[in-house]
Amino acid sequence: MHNRIAVVGDKDSVLAFKAIGLEVYPTLDENDAKDVIKRLARDYKVIFITDKIACSIDATLKKYKSRPYPVIVPIPSAEGSNGFGMQGIKSDIEKAIGSDILFSREDN
């Protein structure tokens, strides 16, 4: 079965993805984004979301973390990255090992 890929975020950041064949869903605010994510989670296997919006609807995204699909990935928006994606990796490490012993040194 073939699945499409969705991109959610503010219009400036996501429009570019339309050109390479992804489905684009511009959102205006948090509530809008929540609704869109809930709707898309049923039909799409992979959803990219700009980190600014991902940051604000973190609680909604957490629900999808424990199952294989959909995969929701934060990407930087047009204004650049706000570190939300890296934060996710860090929290994974903390969850698995107990403290961030791998990369804490490299960052400083």
Next chain:
Amino acid sequence: MSIMNVNPTRMELRRLKLRLKTAVRGHKLLKDKSDEMIRRFMIYVRENRALRQEVEKELSFALKDFMLARAVSSDAAIEEAIALPSVKAELETSTVNVMSVNVPSFTAVESGTKELYPYSFASVTSELDLSISTLSGLLGKMLRLAEIEKTCNMLADEIEKNKRRVNALEYVMIPQLEETIKYITMKLDENERSATIRLMKVKSMIAVRDGQTES
């Protein structure tokens, strides 16, 4: 640690010993599983981090180019240019079993025409071309990132769950079983001793009584 509420019988003792054996074996297995999962997690998470840094950097550049293109041409021109993309990004999805965790795995399916740019070069500036070609080159990496990030997420979850199981076995289940077994053994020994003493006592009472009747 409190002992369990059981009857101190041989049958119960046997049952508990079996349970202890299973618990110890399970504990060892789960601990090994945990070690291996953490080893794999380390590998994945390193790749995840490197990939994310790379993707974030390149994506920021591509999006900046796109912003530049939008600034130079009119909004309408840009939107018209990419309104009907000539390529379609599709996926074939499945799940892969990593340490008994089902993680997603997918491969991109090429479709649509070979021509990447859906517009005529005359209508927009070269920044747009650049941005789109970078983006389409980046898509593979982004998908790999999606795959691996989810794997890390799910592995971390599973490692946490597994840790709880190991701890429950190590610090609750096994001490409790050991203590209950000790309690039953003591109780049984005690019963045996009291039975022996009773027999000795009865024997001496009989001997005394027989001595009295003979005389």
